Amino acid sequence: MTRRYLQRSTLLPASLSLALLAPSLAAEQITVEELSPFIARYSSVEAGLGHVNDSGSRLGRFSGFGDDGVFAVLGLDWIQAAEFDSDRPVTIRLRAEDLGLDVRTVRLHYRQHGTFGVYAEYDERSARFIDDAVTVYREQAPGRLALPADWVAAPSTGGMTALLPSLHEFDVRSDRRSMAAGGDARFAERWQISSDFRQEERDGHRTMAAMFGPTGGSPRAAFMPVPTDYRTRQVDLALNYADRQRQFRVRYHASLFDNNQPALTFANPFAAIGGWHPSAGYPAGIGQMALPPDNTFHQLGIGGSHRFSPRLTFNGEVAFGRLRQDEDFLPYTVNPVLADSIVQGLPRASLDGRIDTTAINLRLAGRPNQRFNWTASYRFDNRDNRTPMGEFVYIGSDSQLQDAGETSSRRRYNLPYDYRDQRLRLAGNWRMARSARLQGAVEHRRIDRSFTARERTDEDRLELGLRRAFGQQLTAGINLEWADRSGSTYDGAVGFRAGHSQAYVDTVPGGWGELPALRLYHLADRRRQGVNVNAAITPSDDWSITLQGGTSKDDFLRSEIGLVEAGNALFAVDVSYSPARHWSAHAFVTHERIRSDQDGFSFRGGGFRADDLANPDRWWQARHRDRVDTLGLGMRRLFMDERLELRADYVHADARARIDVQTGPALDNEALPDISSRRHTVNLVVRYQFNEQLSLRARWWFERYRSADWALDDVGPDQLADIILPGETGYNDRVNVLMLSLIHRWQ
C-alpha cells in the first residue's frame, strides 16, 4: 500500500536545520492518512419535509415560509477539492440551498488556486408585504385597470354600494430572480482581472393609490395593484495590480434598469365632485400614472494604494459616473376631454435627464511609531445635474382643464438639483501606555446645493475617545461627540420661486409656499452632542461580557417650525460563554429610546391667511417617544461524543412608539394610541449523527408577532370617505415551522 508522508523540506534555512537536527539528529514524517480526519472535504445532500402551520405574512415576509402547508427541505453542498499536495489544485463547489422554498439559491464555483476562478449563481428571493390586499380594480389589459361592470360610483365611499362586493384580493409581493456569472484570473504575477455579470428580474405587485383631483383641493383615490416587471442588468469589470508596496485598480460598473410596464392607466371609481371637470368622474374619468422609467448608470473608477514607507500609506479612489434617464413622457392627461383643453404642450418629448457624478476619496494614514497612528482624509461627492429645465403646465391628476394663464399656479419648472459634498477629516489614535488609548478626530463638512433653502451648509465635528485596560479582565472606554452645523442664509422660498413662474409668485403674498419659520431638518442649524461608555469584561477565558451605554442629542437651534430636537439613548449588555468547543451560550439585552420633538403651525392660507399668521393659538407640537427592548438567548451544545448537536435561540423584541400631540386652543386635539409591535422567536435545531455518513436534523421555528397600529387596525377598504384603502391590517401571527430532514455526507 502506498503511504504518503509529510516530510520536512530539504530546503530548510541552514540555521533551522541545525537547530532541529542538533538535538535529535532526526527527521520527522507524518502520514497524510493520519491527517485525513481533519483535512477531509465532505459533500452533503439534505432531503426532508417541512410544514408551515400558518401562512403568517410576517414570518414569511422574507423567509420563504409564506404559504401554509408542506414544503420540501432540499439542499446540496457538493465539493470536489484537490488535496493540499495536489499538482492540480482545483476546487469545484456546487451549493444549493432552500430548493423547496421560494428563496432558493444555487451557486457553482470553480477555482484553480493561484490561477483563476469562475462562478455562476442563481438566486430567488421573495418579499411578501401584504397578503390578501383588496382592490376594486380588474386588469382589463396589460397596463390598464378597469372597474367592474356593475360599479356604483359616488362622491364618497359611503355611497358606493357595490364597493365591498366588488373587492377581490391580490398579494403585495416582490419576487426577485437573479443570475450571475463571473470570475477572476491572475496573469503576469501581479495582475488580476475580474468580472461580474448579473441580471435580476423582479415581478409582483405593489399597491399604490390611483388619485384624482388637484392636490390640496378635493382629492379622491383608490388603491390598486401596480404590477412590477423590472429587469436590472449589472456589469462589473476590474483590472487590478498588487504588490506589497502598492495596489492599483481600474474598474467599470454599469447598471441598466428596464421597466416593462412604464405606465398604468386606471378608471375613476368616484363620481365627479366640485373642483373637478365633469369628465373626470365616473364613468368617463380615467387617469394614468408613470411607473419607474428606464435608466442607466455607468461609472469608471480608478483607485490605488501606495505605501511610501512602513509608516506612511496613501490610498484613494476617483470615480466618474453618469446617470441617464430619457423615457418618453406620458401626456399631461389621458382624459380626451381634458386633453382637448391643452394649449401649451410638453416642452419636449422626454426628460433627457442626466447627472454627472464625480466622487473622490483620498486618505493618508500614518503610523510614526507603535504608539501613535493618524489619518487625514478628504471626500468629495459632486452630482452635476445636467437635466434641462422646462416649463410644464400640468393638469392636476386627470381632473382639470389646463390653465395656461400667465399667473397660473400650474405653470411649473422642474428643478434639477445639484449637490456637492466635501468632507475633510483628521483623526489620531495615541496609545498613551500599554493599557490606555486616546483617540480624537476633527472633521469639517461642507455641502452645496442648488434650488434649496440653503445653498451651503457647514458642519464641524469633534470626537474624543479614551479607552483603558484595568488588568487583563476589564477594559473600559468613553467616547464623546460634538458637532455644530450652520450655513448660508436660510431662504425657504427658493424652491417655490424657482419652480413657479414669476407672474404667479407675484400674486402670492410674501412670495412663499411653506411657512417661512420652517427649517428643513437636513438643512437647519443643528448642534449634536453624544456620549458613549462601554466596557469589556473577561473574567476568564470562557466568559466575555460587554456593556454599552450611550446617549446623543440633536438640538435644532434656530428651527421654530419643523424638527426642533431629537435624540436617542442605548443600553446594551452582551454575554457569551464558551468553555469548550462543544459548548457555548450567549445572551444579549438592549434597551433603546428614540425621541424627537417637532413644532408646527396650522395655517389655512387663502382668506384666513392674515388671521392665521397672527394667531399664536394655532401652534402645535408633536413629541415622539419610541422605546425598543430586545432580548436574545442562545446556546449550542454537542453531546454523546459529538454525535448529538443541540442549538437553541430565542429573541424577544418589543417596540412601542408614542406620539403626543399638543395644540393651541384654536385647534382640536385628542390623544393617539401607541403604535406597538412585539415578537417572540424560537429557533431549535437538533442534529443526530447516526454514523459518519448519515445524520438527522430536526428544526422548529416558532414566531409570535403582534402589532398595533391605529392607521391600519380595524380599517376596512371603505373606512375613509375619499380613499378606497387596500385593506392592509396590522400583524397578529402565530406561526410554527417544522422541518425534518436526513443529511447524507460523503468524502
Next chain:
Amino acid sequence: MRRILSVWLMMGGLLGSASIAAEDVYIDVPGHVANCLRCHDGGDKHPVLEIFASPHAVLADPHTRFAMDGCAACHGESIDHSRLPAPAGGELAEIAFRGPHRADTETLNKTCMNCHAGADMMHWHGSDHDFEGMACVDCHTIHTRADPAMDHRGRIENCTSCHTKQHAEIHRAFTHPVREGQVTCTDCHNPHGGIGPSDLKTMTVNENCYSCHAEKRGPFLWEHQPVREDCTQCHQPHGSVHRDLLTQRTPFLCQQCHMGQFHPSAALSGTGLPGDDIPSGSRSLIGRDCMNCHVQVHGSNHPSGVGQTR
C-alpha cells in the same frame, strides 16, 4: 485527549531510506511543518490541522506562502520554540495570533497583508477597523476548512458581536432581510475599508441603495430633493420601528419638511382616527396617510406629477 500522530524518527538518512517501502510517497512540506505537527496535532486546544483543508495550505499555489515556508510563513521561524516549546519551559512561537502572548496588531496584520494585499484590501490602511486597531484574526479563523467570517450567516454574527446598535436594529419590526440571511452586512459594507462613507462598497450612500432599488435612481422630472441627496434622510437602513424603515412615523415625518397652507400644516391627532361611523377618519392619518395621494415620493416622471401624485 491528545491524539498522538505517528512520527517516524530515523537515525540518519541511510537507515531511514532502508526502512521505508519503495512505493511510499514523500510530500515535501516546506519549513518545519512536520516538526510543528508533533505537538500541534488533532488534540490541540486550538486545532490547527484543518489548515490543510483550506486555501492557505495549497502547496501548488505559488501565491501561498505556506507552500514556501510552511507554518513559519505566518508564525515566524520560531527556532527556539521548535527546539523547546513554552509549555516545556522553552520559548513561545515568534508570532502568536491568539492567547495572552498574542503579537501586536501591526505584526499580525502585516503577516496577513503580505499575501492579502489585493484590490479588496486597497483601502484597509486608515479604514475604521484599521484605525481601531483591529486584527484580521479578530474576525477570521485561519486553521479551518470553512472560515465562519466567509459564510454569509457567520458574517452577520461576526459584525453584530461588536456593532451592538446594529445588532439591536436588525431585530426591529421593519428591516432588510438580514435575520433571514438574504442580506448580509458585507453586501453593503467592506469591512476591509470601503470606498464610500461608513466603509460602503460604493462611493455614495445612494449608489449603494440603487444597487438593489434601481427603479428609484431616476433622474426624474419632478425630484424630491432630500431623496436625490441621501436615502438615509428618511430611511434607517439597519431597521426601524416604523414601516418602510422610515426614521419617523408618517405623516409627521413629512410634516418636518412640509408646512404649507391647509392640509400639510394641519395638526393631526386622535381627532383624525376613525369613529363608529363608516366612513370616518382623516385621509392624512389613516392608511398610508400622505402617501394615500402622494404616491411617488421618490420622484415622478409624469408631466403632471408635480405633487408626486402621478
